Every structure is written in C-alpha cells, then in structure tokens.
Amino acid sequence: MAARIDSLVTAGSFSLDGGTWDLENNVWIVGDETECIVIDAAHDPEAILAAVGSRTLLGIYCTHAHNDHIGAVADVQSLTQAPAYLHPADDxxxxxxxxxxxxxxxxxxxHISVAGTELAVIHTxxxxxxxxxxxxxxxxxxxSGDTLFHGGPGATGRSYSDFPTIIESIATRLLTLxxxxxxxxxxxxxxxxxxxxxxxxxxVARGY
Structure with a gap:
C-alpha cells in the first residue's frame, strides 16, 4: 500500500536581506500509520508534532533553507531525534x-524510502x-517547495537567487515529468x- 500525504498550514514570518514578511507555509507529511517524513518543518513545531502523532519520524526533509521553511526543525528534532536533510549548497x-x-x-x-514509497530528490x-x-x-x-507554484516559478529577487537558473531547473527537471x-x-x-x-x-517574457 502506498504512503498517504497529510498536510497542514502554519503561519509565521520570512526574513532575508533586512526585511521580514508574514506568510503561511504548507507542511507536507508522507507516510502511513507507523512511520512518516516531514517535508519543510515550518513555523509551528507543536502543530507538526501533532500531525506526526505516535508515528516514527524518519527524517525532516528541507526543500531549501530559507528560515520560514526550517524554523521548526530544531524543536521537532528535540522531541523526535529525527535527522534533518538539506542540500549543502544552502548551508x-x-x-x-x-x-x-x-x-x-x-x-x-x-532516493528516500518511507512506508513502502520512494521519493526522488531533484536539485532545482x-x-x-x-x-x-x-x-x-x-x-x-x-x-516543489518554492521552486514551482500555481502560476509561475518561485521568487528570485533576493540574495542567492537567480531567475535564469530557476527557469532552467523548471524547464529541464520538472516540466519533463x-x-x-x-x-x-x-x-x-x-x-x-x-x-x-x-x-x-x-x-520568461515577463521575467518571472
């Protein structure tokens, strides 16, 4: 039986380049009745732990390291001992x-295995x-984290981001799915x- 996907929305803030913005994040939990993984531990560790429940948390998988996506990692780890995973280019x-x-x-x-289901990591x-x-x-x-949204690519107007790079990532690694x-x-x-x-x-024509 394939894993199921649970979700919750958490609220907090994103800070970078001297600015701070309030926003809501999607947290995704993939697993079954006994084990799961969390994709992006955002803002609210109590809500995330409640969604995990009594299941074994195999890992916290970060789509990237902007603070709104990783802010609850440490608190979730402190109670579950689950490892956190991140691409080193975001160190x-x-x-x-x-x-x-x-x-x-x-x-x-x-490849990540959870509840009999595999997820492939795609660097974007x-x-x-x-x-x-x-x-x-x-x-x-x-x-997709913040790489691809309903209506376009993720934002590239701040430090460490690049519009041509995200377009290449989406075109060559995501739109081929x-x-x-x-x-x-x-x-x-x-x-x-x-x-x-x-x-x-x-x-591409309008630059986002």
Missing part, C-alpha cells in the same frame, strides 16, 4: 538560523542554490505539471 542560509547545528546532505538523484537551484524538489512517482506527486503530476507547493494552492508547462515562455 549559508541554514547557518543563519542554526549556526551550531548540523544536517545530513541531500543530492540530486538520491534558482530560488536558492540548494533548492530541491521531491518526486513520488508512485503517488504521482511532486513536492508527466503532465498529470500533482504539484504540492511550499505556499498556496496546488497545481499540476500540465497546467504550468504551457506558461513557461510567458514567464
């Missing part, structure tokens, strides 16, 4: 939140250098690869 962002805490590395092509730099997505082919689902793939995003509503693919040229 400089991680250290702004956790200067003395380590994480385990993610790399492109790596652009929103940040170490941004990744997680693709669960068996579930027909992509967890099956059109029916559900895209579960880091913020806001979900979409599909098929709904977003036709818009690529328009994003």
């Amino acid at each position: 400089m962002l991680w250290k702004t939140v956790y200067p003395n805490a380590a994480h385990l590395p993610l790399e492109n092509g790596q 730099p652009g929103h940040s250098p170490g941004a990744v997505c997680f693709y669960a082919a068996e579930l027909g689902t992509l967890f 099956p059109a029916e793939t559900i895209v579960l995003t880091g913020h806001g509503e979900s979409t599909t690869i098929g709904d977003e693919a036709p818009e690529l040229d328009a994003w």
Whole structure:
C-alpha cells in the first residue's frame, strides 16, 4: 500500500536581506500509520508534532533553507531525534538560523524510502542554490517547495537567487515529468505539471 500525504498550514514570518514578511507555509507529511517524513518543518513545531502523532519520524526533509521553511526543525528534532536533510549548497542560509547545528546532505538523484514509497530528490537551484524538489512517482506527486507554484516559478529577487537558473531547473527537471503530476507547493494552492508547462515562455517574457 502506498504512503498517504497529510498536510497542514502554519503561519509565521520570512526574513532575508533586512526585511521580514508574514506568510503561511504548507507542511507536507508522507507516510502511513507507523512511520512518516516531514517535508519543510515550518513555523509551528507543536502543530507538526501533532500531525506526526505516535508515528516514527524518519527524517525532516528541507526543500531549501530559507528560515520560514526550517524554523521548526530544531524543536521537532528535540522531541523526535529525527535527522534533518538539506542540500549543502544552502548551508549559508541554514547557518543563519542554526549556526551550531548540523544536517545530513541531500543530492540530486538520491532516493528516500518511507512506508513502502520512494521519493526522488531533484536539485532545482534558482530560488536558492540548494533548492530541491521531491518526486513520488508512485503517488504521482511532486513536492516543489518554492521552486514551482500555481502560476509561475518561485521568487528570485533576493540574495542567492537567480531567475535564469530557476527557469532552467523548471524547464529541464520538472516540466519533463508527466503532465498529470500533482504539484504540492511550499505556499498556496496546488497545481499540476500540465497546467504550468504551457506558461513557461510567458514567464520568461515577463521575467518571472
């Protein structure tokens, strides 16, 4: 039996380049009745732990290291002892939140197993250098973090981000997935690869 996907929305703030903004984040939990993983431990450790419940938390998998996506990692770890995983190209962002805490590395092509289901790590730099997505082919689902949203790519107007890079990541590594793939995003509503693919040229033309 394939793993199921649970979700919750947590609220907090994002800070970078001297600014702070209030926002809501999607937290995704993949697993079954006995074990699970958390994708992006954002803002609210109590809500995340309540959603995990009595299950064994195998790991906290970070799509990138902006503080709104990793702010609850330490508190969740303190009660579960679950390891945190992050692409090392985002280490400089991680250290702004956790200067003395380590994480385990993610790399492109790596596979994550949970509840009999595999998720593939896809490195998609652009929103940040170490941004990744997680693709669960068996579930027909992509967890896109802040790389791809309903209506366009993630923001690239701040430090360590780059618009041409995120467009290349999306075009070559995400839009090649099956059109029916559900895209579960880091913020806001979900979409599909098929709904977003036709818009690529328009994003490039208007610069986002």
